[in-house]
Amino acid sequence: MRVLVVEDDALLGDAIQAGLRQHGFVADWVRDGAAADRAIEDGAFAAVVLDLGLPRRSGLEVLARLRARKDAVPVLILTARDTVEDRIGGLDAGADDYLVKPFDMGELAARLRALSRRAAGSPSPALRVGSLSLDPATREVRWRGEARALSRKEFALLHAFMRRPGAVLTRAQLEEALYGWGEEVESNAVEVHLHHLRRKLDPGVVQTLRGVGYVMPRELA
Amino acid sequence: MSVRGRLLAILLGGLVVAWVAAAVALAVKADHEIEEVLDAQLAQKAAILALRADDDEEAIDTEHAPALHKYAKRLSFQVWKRGTRLVLHSADAGGKRLSGEESGFSTVDSGGRRWRVFSLWDGERKYLVQVRDSLRDRDHLVLDILAALAWPLGVALPALALLVWVSVGSSLRPLARVGEEIARRDPAYLEPIAGEVPAEIGPLVARLNALLARVRSSLDGERRFTSDAAHELRTPLAALRAQLQVAQGAGDAASRDRAIANALLAGDRATRLVEQLLTLARVEQGAWKAAAAPFGLRQAAAEAISQRAGAAAAKRAVVSLEGEEPATVTGHEGLAVVAIGNLVDNAIRYGPEGGAVSVRIERSGAGYAVRVADEGPGIPASRREAALRRFTRLEGAAGEEGSGLGLSIVSRIAELHGGTLELRDGPGGRGLEAVLRLA
Numbered sequence: 001m002r003v004l005v006v007e008d009d010a011l012l013g014d015a016i017q018a019g020l021r022q023h024g025f026v027a028d029w030v031r032d033g034a035a036a037d038r039a040i041e042d043g044a045f046a047a048v049v050l051d052l053g054l055p056r057r058s059g060l061e062v063l064a065r066l067r068a069r070k071d072a073v074p075v076l077i078l079t080a081r082d083t084v085e086d087r088i089g090g091l092d093a094g095a096d097d098y099l100v101k102p103f104d105m106g107e108l109a110a111r112l113r114a115l116s117r118r119a120a121g122s123p124s125p126a127l128r129v130g131s132l133s134l135d136p137a138t139r140e141v142r143w144r145g146e147a148r149a150l151s152r153k154e155f156a157l158l159h160a161f162m163r164r165p166g167a168v169l170t171r172a173q174l175e176e177a178l179y180g181w182g183e184e185v186e187s188n189a190v191e192v193h194l195h196h197l198r199r200k201l202d203p204g205v206v207q208t209l210r211g212v213g214y215v216m217p218r219e220l221a
Numbered sequence: 222m223s224v225r226g227r228l229l230a231i232l233l234g235g236l237v238v239a240w241v242a243a244a245v246a247l248a249v250k251a252d253h254e255i256e257e258v259l260d261a262q263l264a265q266k267a268a269i270l271a272l273r274a275d276d277d278e279e280a281i282d283t284e285h286a287p288a289l290h291k292y293a294k295r296l297s298f299q300v301w302k303r304g305t306r307l308v309l310h311s312a313d314a315g316g317k318r319l320s321g322e323e324s325g326f327s328t329v330d331s332g333g334r335r336w337r338v339f340s341l342w343d344g345e346r347k348y349l350v351q352v353r354d355s356l357r358d359r360d361h362l363v364l365d366i367l368a369a370l371a372w373p374l375g376v377a378l379p380a381l382a383l384l385v386w387v388s389v390g391s392s393l394r395p396l397a398r399v400g401e402e403i404a405r406r407d408p409a410y411l412e413p414i415a416g417e418v419p420a421e422i423g424p425l426v427a428r429l430n431a432l433l434a435r436v437r438s439s440l441d442g443e444r445r446f447t448s449d450a451a452h453e454l455r456t457p458l459a460a461l462r463a464q465l466q467v468a469q470g471a472g473d474a475a476s477r478d479r480a481i482a483n484a485l486l487a488g489d490r491a492t493r494l495v496e497q498l499l500t501l502a503r504v505e506q507g508a509w510k511a512a513a514a515p516f517g518l519r520q521a522a523a524e525a526i527s528q529r530a531g532a533a534a535a536k537r538a539v540v541s542l543e544g545e546e547p548a549t550v551t552g553h554e555g556l557a558v559v560a561i562g563n564l565v566d567n568a569i570r571y572g573p574e575g576g577a578v579s580v581r582i583e584r585s586g587a588g589y590a591v592r593v594a595d596e597g598p599g600i601p602a603s604r605r606e607a608a609l610r611r612f613t614r615l616e617g618a619a620g621e622e623g624s625g626l627g628l629s630i631v632s633r634i635a636e637l638h639g640g641t642l643e644l645r646d647g648p649g650g651r652g653l654e655a656v657l658r659l660a
Contacts, residue, residue, distance in 0.1 A: 009456050011487045015463030018480065022470040080455035101459035105466040 001136065001159055002026040002177055003112055004045045006036040006062065007078070008054050012101075016049060016078075016108070021180075023109035024139055024152060028180045033057025040066050044176055045073055046116045046163075049108070052079040052090070060093050067094035074115035078103065113137055120163050127162040130220030132205060134162050143201045150200065153178055157193050161206060161216035170213040225389040232385055233378060240374050244367055251363050259359060260326060263339040263352045266296060270350045271343040274300045274309065301349040308348070319351040328356070395419055399426060411437040449612050450498050453625065457494065460487035497626040500559055504633055516554035517547035518589050518659065519582050525562035526580060529569060537575040540565065544582030548589040550659045552638040557659065560634040561591055563627040564655045568595035572652065579648075588640065588660030596652040605644040631657060 003025050007013035013029050020027040028043070030036050033054040040048060040062070048066075052059035063075055076097040077090040087098045096118075097111050113136045117125060126135040131144045139155060141148050150158065160169060160177040174190045186192075194206055194214065206214050297319070300309035304322050320327045320338040329336050335356040342349055395418045402414045413430040464484035471477035519542070526533075526540050533540050550557075561580070568578040572595035581592045600608050607613050609632045612625040632642045640659040647654045 009460060011483050011490070012456055012460035012463060014483060015460055015467050015480070018467040018476070019463055019470070022467065022472075080452040080459075101455040102462045103459060105463055105470075 001046045001113075001116055001156070001163075002028070002044065002180070003047045003049060004036070004039055004043065005029040005049045006031075006033070006054065006059065007049070007051045008032060009051075016105075017180075019105040020049075020109060020112070023105070024136070024155065025109065025112065026156065026177065026180045031055075033059065033062045036062045037065060040071065040073065041069070044173065046119070047074045047076060047112045049076050049078050049112070050095070052077060052081060060090070063090075063093050063095060072119070074112075074119045076108075076111055076115060078108070110137065116163070127159070129162055129165045129216060129218065132162070132201065132220050134158060141201075148200050151193075151196070153189070153193050154197050154200070157190070158197060158201075158205075161214070165216045166218040168209060168213045168215045174214065224393060225386060228385050228389050229382060233382060236374075236378065236381060240370075244370055247370065248363055248367055251366050252359075255359055255362050259354060260337065260339070263296070263326075263337065263354065264341070266298065267339050267341040267350045267352045270298055270300055270309075270352065271341050271348060274343065274348040274350065296352060296354050298350065298352040301351070302347065304349045314353075319353050322349060329353070392419070396422060403429070406433065408440060411440070446611065450494075453612055454491060454494055457487045457491040460484075461491065494626070497630060501626060501630050501633065504556060504559075504630065504637065513552050514554075515549050515551050516557070518550055518557065518591060519544055519546065519548050521554050521557040522561050522580050522582060522591060525558045525565055528558075528562055529565050532566065532569050533578070536569055536572070538569045538572055538578050539576070540569070540578045540580065542580045542582075546582070546584075546589075548582050548584075550588055550638075552659060556634045556637075560631045560657060561593070563631045564591070564593040564657065567627055567655070568593050568597070568653075571595060571597035573597065585658050586660075588658060591657040591659070592654055593657070594647045594652060594654040596647065599646060599651070599653040600644055608644060609642065628655075631655070635659065 001024070003020060005013060005016045005020070005027055007016060007029065008031050010031075013031060017027045017029045028039065028045075030039050031054075034056045036048075036050070036054070036059075037057060039045075050059045050063060054062070059077065059079070063077075066073065066075075074096045075094065076099060077095045078099050078101065079086070079090070080101045082100040090098050096115050099108060099111060113125070117123075117136070120127075125137055126133050128134075133142045134140075134155075136159060141150050141155065141158065156178055157174060160174060171190050175185050178189065178193070179185050194208075197205060202220075204217070205220060206216050208214055297311045297314040298309075299307055299311075299314050299319055301318065302308045307316055307318075310316070317331075319331075319336070320329050320340055322340065324340050324342055327338050327340070329338050336353045337356055337359070338351055338353040340349060340351045398416070399414060399418060399422065406412075411433045413433055414426050418426050461484050464480045464487055468477045468480035468484065471480055522542055522544075526542055529540070532538075565578060565580065572578060576596040578596075579592075579594045581594075583590055583592070609628050611629040613629075628642070628644075635642045635657055638659050640657065643656040643658075645654050645656065646652075
């Protein structure tokens with residue numbers, strides 16, 4: 001699950017990025033409002049962690065602009081401002097959640113999972129497609145009731161498919177889900193990880209549509 | 222003394238004095254007029270008696286004249302033939318002649334009383350008519366008049382007192398209301414005093430409201446600052462906590478060490494912010510003002526630079542100090558060291574690795590200027606004013622995390638010394654030069 005971290009403070013931004021990676025997220029980090037604007041416009045993020053006091057363009061402005069573009073990406077405001085008025089202002093400006101500094105890394109990760117879950121329209125924390133289930137919080141994957149151990153990248157890939165079963169995902173979309181900026185994308189990495197997934201679960205969990213992309217069938221038996 | 226008491230004393234005292242003056246004037250006038258009227262009455266009575274005595278002395282009632290009026294019997298009379306034989310007299314006149322033989326008015330003491338007597342000879346000097354009345358009765362007349370004047374005063378005085386009491390009370394009620402309003406004010410409630418007040422206390426209330434407004438704005442500033450400061454502390458604390466959690470969850474030693482090193486940096490930043498806040502608090506307290514004394518600016522600059530030797534060495538920055546004079550100014554040397562130190566700090570932090578930081582002290586007007594120049598990116602002219610405000614961190618200072626307080630502290634120290642802080646392009650248009658002027 002790929003998230004964008006918008007934080008101008010170097011030490012805090014670094015910590016959020018590293019902490020979210022530990023929790024299994026792919027995290028990208030920008031340090032000012034204008035860069036955040038561009039990144040959100042370009043990238044396919046499952047959620048955005050947004051600081052409010054940003055140089056060049058305030059967090060609220062970034063939020064207003066992305067909502068004006070009808071971008072529905074879930075936004076979690078992470079700020080030092082903690083008054084009720086600040087929270088109301090942030091939520092009314094289009095944020096989906098609000099967390100005050102200092103915060104617990106585990107809570108931030110859990111809230112981001114919840115945001116993404118709600119955005120996908122799923123009430124249950126675990127994603128389920130047929131007899132395949134995936135719990136983003138515990139990182140547990142079960143196939144026909146049996147737990148299967150997956151690597152971090154395999155898990156991220158499976159998560160991307162399970163959030164949108166039946167949808168065709170291109171190779172580029174899958175690479176985005178697997179790698180943050182600055183991380184080197186290994187060639188044929190998607191194929192390699194897919195190969196492992198099919199081997200560990202079932203050959204039919206992901207089907208290849210030649211020249212188009214990949215799809216997880218809605219019904220998995 | 223209360224306003225009410227003063228008004229009562231002045232108004233009632235004035236009324237009594239005015240009344241006494243009126244009474245005295247009236248008494249004098251009444252006394253005079255009564256004398257004239259009653260003297261005329263005496264003369265008239267004497268004339269009538271003289272005529273009747275001439276007509277027929279035997280026919281005159283020897284006992285008394287009828288009491289036609291309450292004042293009539295005051296009058297006693299005698300008619301003397303040839304001045305020696307009493308032929309006629311009123312009952313209370315007695316047989317002794319009332320006065321001497323000369324015609325005209327006279328005042329006589331007799332029987333322990335004072336009398337006014339009028340003597341008249343008839344045309345042929347055959348009869349002497351004497352008529353008298355009591356001076357004491359005349360005095361009673363005057364006293365009666367004065368008494369008539371007294372009772373309205375007896376009523377008017379208490380009525381006036383009551384009127385003053387009530388009207389002063391109602392006139393001063395707005396003052397009492399303003400007093401209650403002021404009593405309701407405290408640091409959390411400094412609203413202006415509203416509502417109608419009499420013109421007399423209007424200026425008082427207006428000035429009070431102006432004072433309240435000043436106090437409120439000053440307190441608001443303090444509160445905003447405290448709140449800003451607390452919020453500013455949250456970010457390094459959040460970074461500290463988050464980095465430590467990253468260290469906890471790190472899978473390998475290298476990333477754990479990196480997170481711990483970052484946590485230490487975040488702790489250092491929180492510490493520096495707290496130190497800057499404490500410095501600002503000490504500067505604002507103003508207690509140092511009593512300790513203001515002449516000191517050498519060059520010595521202060523040397524001290525500030527030597528305190529930053531470690532930071533300069535870490536960035537291989539070359540810090541130079543120019544200016545030969547001791548440059549004596551008046552103020553607090555410790556604060557000057559803080560101010561110059563903050564400028565040198567910024568110059569080292571934002572200057573390039575191995576860059577030059579030049580500190581120059583030179584004459585400027587009546588005082589001296591400390592110029593601190595670096596070779597960093599500088600600050601665009603449009604952002605320089607903002608840079609002096611509290612908690613402003615300028616974008617583009619990548620990798621450097623200031624407290625956002627340094628320049629505002631320097632600016633405040635300059636202000637308190639009657640000096641200024643100016644930011645401008647560095648020598649040759651490169652970097653930033655901060656000019657601190659002190660007198």
